[in-house]
Amino acid sequence: MRILIDYRPALRQKTGVGLWVAQLVEELAKHTATNKLDLTVFSSSLKDRFTRTLPATVKRVDRRIPVRMLNWLWHHRTWPAIESLTPGVFDVVHSPSPLLIPTRHAARIISIHDLDFLYHPERSVREVRRDYPALIRDHANRADGIVVPSNHTRNEVSRVLNLPTNRIVVCPNGAPNWLPRDCPPERGHLLFVGTINPRKNIDRLLEAYAQLIERRRTLPRLVLAGHAARESRPTLNRLTRPPLAGHVYHEGYVDSHRLRTLYEEALIVVLPSLDEGFGIPALEAMTLGVPVVAASRGALPEVLGNAGLLIDPLDVAELSSTLEKVLTDQQLYARLSAAGPVQARRFSWRASADALIRAYIAAIEFKRLRLGDKPDAYRN
Secondary structure (H helix, E strand, C coil): CEEEEECHHHCCCCCCHHHHHHHHHHHHHCCCCCCCCEEEEEEECCCCCCCCCCCCCCEEEEECCCHHHHHHHHHHHCCCCHHHCCCCCCCEEEECCCCCCCCCCCEEEEECCCCHHHHCHHHCCHHHHHHHHHHHHHHHHHCCEEEECCHHHHHHHHHHHCCCHHHEEECCCCCCCCCCCCCCCCCCEEEEECCECHHHCHHHHHHHHHHHHHHCCCCCCEEEECCECHHHHHHHHHHHCCCCCCCEEEEECCCHHHHHHHHHCEEEEEECCCCCCCCHHHHHHHHHCCCEEEECCCCHHHHHCCCCEEECCCCHHHHHHHHHHHHHCHHHHHHHHHHHHHHHCCCCHHHHHHHHHHHHHHHHHHHHHHHCCCCCCCCC
16 A cells, blocks of 8 residues: 655644654554555655654655645645655555645545634634635545544534544544653642643633632642744733742743653643643653643543543633642542553554554545545555
């Protein structure tokens, strides 16, 4: 099976979609012999080059074409076909975004990580705000297969885009290969990981933390780890004023080594997001045994299972009191610490790669039946 995957989201910061793409390519490379996979990754950028060493079995194609220009041509002119930019032909072409990559003959897969761009386009960056809401329904209906990271997202995509669930394959993120920590730090911090933007609900988190400052003499500091979106400036300005000044710190984007350290030193990871298609930080925290307090929205309840505490993200008082309860109730803290690694083991990149391969095979079959083609030569 000849596969091409758009690797561009993984060229910069390995977060969100970029992490998902990079890890799945690594895992798919381990399957090339047993599953007869011929894997190619595609990049197109004027300034971003491959810096990550790819497995020897993975081919790479790197073109110096502006990302925005190529995306506009693909989305609005369905041109150029990927085959004109890469050598060879493919059985499957996989876009890690909700919009298709033009191809002459391959089955077309898209990834839909969440639908927030449809519910709240004002939260999206320019290209996403311009193209995704207008084109998603047409592209999803023309796709031969759709991949999503959670059952929650599958149900949302099916309901909102009016697609049968049997055309949507759940391919979740995998847990990192970290061992659970031996014990929590004596003097740790509260930790939020993610982009600082309105969807992550940071303003209410800051309000909840301010309430804790008023109630408690000593309080672990709150660390925000993640890139700040342009519209987050008013939120970050609050960190310089009482009562938050000196108590809340914004680290910005951190590399994988620093991120691991921040998790290791965390007493609690808090994720009050208004919507999540998956929730990678929850999985990373649970892997180490860090208790998680998260919003009861999106896919976060699905990822946490019974290993974390869920709160209404609109209820500041509930968020504040729940954080205080985890900090002060030793039995609860121990239970959450022990439950986290058990829940995290339910998610593996191996299982995700297996699901993705099944999605590719199903997409090829769907395309063949739709067009009345003869079976491809590689199929038994």
